[in-house]
Amino acid sequence: MPPLSRKLFVMFILLLALTACNGRNSQQTDNADIRIIAAVASTQVGQTELLITITDNAGNPINDAEVSVKGDMSHAGMTPVLAETSSGSDGVYKMPFEWTMGGDWIVNVEVVLADGRTASQQFNYEIAN
Amino acid sequence: MHAPAPPTNLLNAPLIGRLLRWRWGRLFGQTLFLLAALLLIYDGFTGPPLAPENLASVAIWVHYRGFLIFALLFAGNLFCMNCPFTLPRTLAHKLSLAGWRWPRRLRNKWVAISVLMIYLWLYEWLDLWASPLLTVWIVIAYFIAAFILEALFTESPFCKYVCPLGTFNFVSSTISPLQITVSDGEICRTCVGKECINGSPQTLGCGTQLFAPQIQSNLDCVLCLDCARACPHDNVALTVRSPLKEATSSAPWPRRWDLNLLIIIFAFTGVGNAFGMVPPVYELELWLANLLRTDSEGLILFLIFAVLNLALPIGLSLAAAWLSRALAKRTEPLRYTLARYAPAFAPMAFAGWAAHYGGFHFLGSALSIIPVFQNFLLDHGIQALGQPNWALGPALPLSWLDPIELVIVLTGLAASLYALSHRARRAASRPDSPIAQLPWVLLLLGLAIAMMVVFYLPMEMRGSAFFS
Numbered sequence: 001m002p003p004l005s006r007k008l009f010v011m012f013i014l015l016l017a018l019t020a021c022n023g024r025n026s027q028q029t030d031n032a033d034i035r036i037i038a039a040v041a042s043t044q045v046g047q048t049e050l051l052i053t054i055t056d057n058a059g060n061p062i063n064d065a066e067v068s069v070k071g072d073m074s075h076a077g078m079t080p081v082l083a084e085t086s087s088g089s090d091g092v093y094k095m096p097f098e099w100t101m102g103g104d105w106i107v108n109v110e111v112v113l114a115d116g117r118t119a120s121q122q123f124n125y126e127i128a129n
Numbered sequence: 130m131h132a133p134a135p136p137t138n139l140l141n142a143p144l145i146g147r148l149l150r151w152r153w154g155r156l157f158g159q160t161l162f163l164l165a166a167l168l169l170i171y172d173g174f175t176g177p178p179l180a181p182e183n184l185a186s187v188a189i190w191v192h193y194r195g196f197l198i199f200a201l202l203f204a205g206n207l208f209c210m211n212c213p214f215t216l217p218r219t220l221a222h223k224l225s226l227a228g229w230r231w232p233r234r235l236r237n238k239w240v241a242i243s244v245l246m247i248y249l250w251l252y253e254w255l256d257l258w259a260s261p262l263l264t265v266w267i268v269i270a271y272f273i274a275a276f277i278l279e280a281l282f283t284e285s286p287f288c289k290y291v292c293p294l295g296t297f298n299f300v301s302s303t304i305s306p307l308q309i310t311v312s313d314g315e316i317c318r319t320c321v322g323k324e325c326i327n328g329s330p331q332t333l334g335c336g337t338q339l340f341a342p343q344i345q346s347n348l349d350c351v352l353c354l355d356c357a358r359a360c361p362h363d364n365v366a367l368t369v370r371s372p373l374k375e376a377t378s379s380a381p382w383p384r385r386w387d388l389n390l391l392i393i394i395f396a397f398t399g400v401g402n403a404f405g406m407v408p409p410v411y412e413l414e415l416w417l418a419n420l421l422r423t424d425s426e427g428l429i430l431f432l433i434f435a436v437l438n439l440a441l442p443i444g445l446s447l448a449a450a451w452l453s454r455a456l457a458k459r460t461e462p463l464r465y466t467l468a469r470y471a472p473a474f475a476p477m478a479f480a481g482w483a484a485h486y487g488g489f490h491f492l493g494s495a496l497s498i499i500p501v502f503q504n505f506l507l508d509h510g511i512q513a514l515g516q517p518n519w520a521l522g523p524a525l526p527l528s529w530l531d532p533i534e535l536v537i538v539l540t541g542l543a544a545s546l547y548a549l550s551h552r553a554r555r556a557a558s559r560p561d562s563p564i565a566q567l568p569w570v571l572l573l574l575g576l577a578i579a580m581m582v583v584f585y586l587p588m589e590m591r592g593s594a595f596f597s
Contacts (some may be wrong), residue, residue, distance in 0.1 A: 043586065064232030070519060074259040075590040076180040077191035078523025102408065103591035104259070106179055129408050129587045 033057055034119040036109050040097070045129050050083060050097040052109055061091025064114040069095065073106040102129035135369035138312065140357055148366065154334075155353050158211035166268055171503060173265030183261035187494075187501045189268070190258045194594070195491025197298070198483045202372075205307035206298045209351035210258035214275040215288065215336075221279035231286040238296070238387035242394060246292040249398055249436050253405040255428045260547050271298035285336035288351055300395045301482070302347035303375045303475045307367055309344050309356060316364045317342035318456050325365055332359040345380050348388070370453075376475050376548035380556040384464050388444055389471035391488075396474050397442035399481025400432055400579045407586040445575075446471070449568035457556075457565035469556055470569045471546035477573055480541020481580050486532040489584070492533065534584045542577040546570065 035055045042048040049067060054062045068084040083095040099105065105127055110120040146173045147245040148154055165188070180186035180374075194207075200207040257263050271292070278287040288295050312319055317325075328334030333355045335341075341356045341364075357365040382389075404410055410433070417429045450466040459466065500517030507517070525533070549569055553561035570577030 008167070072179055072181045074180060075190070075257070076183070076186035076258055076261075077490060077497045077522070078181055078182060078496065079494065080519050081190050082519060104589055104590065129589055 036121040038109055039125045043125055043127050045099050045102050047098050050095050052093040053091050054111055055091050063088040066112045067093045068110045071105050071107045099127045102127050132282050136284055138366040138368055141366050149354055159213050159216045162211045162286045163213035163216050170265045173261040180259045180261055184501055184505055185261040185265050189264055191490050191494045192223050192498055194486040194578045198487035201281055201301040201305050205305040206302040206352040209295055210353055211300050217276045221276050224280045229282050231282050238391045240290050241296040242391055244291055246438055248293040249402055254430045286506050289337040289349055299348045300392055301479050304348055304372045304479050306369055306372050308347055308370050309350055310366050310368050311342045311364050312366045313364055314342050316362050324359040328359055334359055344373050373548055376472050377551040382468050382472050384468040386464055389467045392471045393446045394442045396478030396576055398438045399478055400583055401437040403485045406588050406590055407583055408589050416483055445572055449572050452568040453565050457561045466578055469552055473545050473552055476544035477541045484537040488534040488537050489530055492524050492529050494522050496521040538577055538580045545573050
């Protein structure tokens, strides 16, 4: 095989190998011991309220967690909507949230428990104008 | 006696002139862009799959497009100048697989128009803006396509006849303030080697086969400056000109269907591309889906964009040309009438894209690259820039964006109307009357209104399949 063709072949294989690496899990830690359920009061553009329910696997509510939420639109560059709270009651954490635009939203909920354990989960919403 | 001052030649400017003339100047710029492209490809494959968190999607769909608009508006075709896709050209030429000439029948803009249409359709159908992975596959496809065409053909057909980004840049750069020209035409007349186009053993000539003393337009000029480096008489100049020079020029504009329809199609695609992200397009999709009894979003979007981006501009511009010719009482071929007025659409066309990409996406998201880059570093164990502040995004208050877009569109409209009346006054044999300009004025007004309506609608960015 000529040297140049060999180099091109190696480059192609490297590219394919890189493709297989897809999906670095950016700063996310999932935890099978913690359950996160998200609900929203409205899926229309505008102000709404996010209800995040956190329980352990047995269904016992967890109230002493720090919950932070990052809502992203699917389009690159759109400023995310952020929210956080640390006051839960019966495992339910309420926080005001705003759908700033219609379209697909990806809401990532991150939870840090008092004992340092963390968990995160992603929820998808379709928001109407 | 007053003699007009010679136009400013940037190649003679202190610092910038030396940098532009530097033998390795283009290679340096291309290498920087190549390194950036490799970084984006890497993050596209390995980084967060969420588009707003990935360097590839943010840098390409927000920053590349934004900087492109500002570069075209304030300088010229700087992206083509530094284009990394043509960097493997030397390697491709070394391979010399075929050494063919680009087919004569394809030496026009029809292929470029087709590829641009396919690209815009894929952009909407596959939601490229929502997928870092697909975004970098597009980048890789560019590299491969440029490499193959360079290897197979002797000239640079990829840039001139195929590349959709090049097509975008070529048409837009007709309103740019920089242009290649020559200092003394007489020197060119007596020049034997014509190295600016033919090249020499030491330097390349013009890849897109433009002859410097005959250049009247930025169309097809990739601003590589190979002509300036090749000229043994140091006679090639990069001059500052009025951005409306081409739109108002009395020099004959090629009376080619492909070139003139390209400008008007480019104007309509500016609206069509933005229309792909407002609520009415989803209602239209549903209506068509029910009408055609199909759930193929690709097919439905293809039909929508075939009408908006092709059938409508071609049909309306032919109708305007026919009516204008009749009102002017001329007997010329229709393409002569089209060629008289189509260049006047360039400012309006650029304004549409500038309002969308520069005004909305870039100004509304310019700072988003900071947390994305911080996050990239953190994911690789580098904490030098600290934790990402995801709240960073808009470069200006969001409430300013709509008025800015409105000003851009109205400026484009005013420039196009001015160019239109200028071209009418200087029409061959006799000026065209205002009534003969009316069909074109109405077409421009219609375009401007469509842009304003679409830009003022709430955007709705759906990255998932509509029919899911």
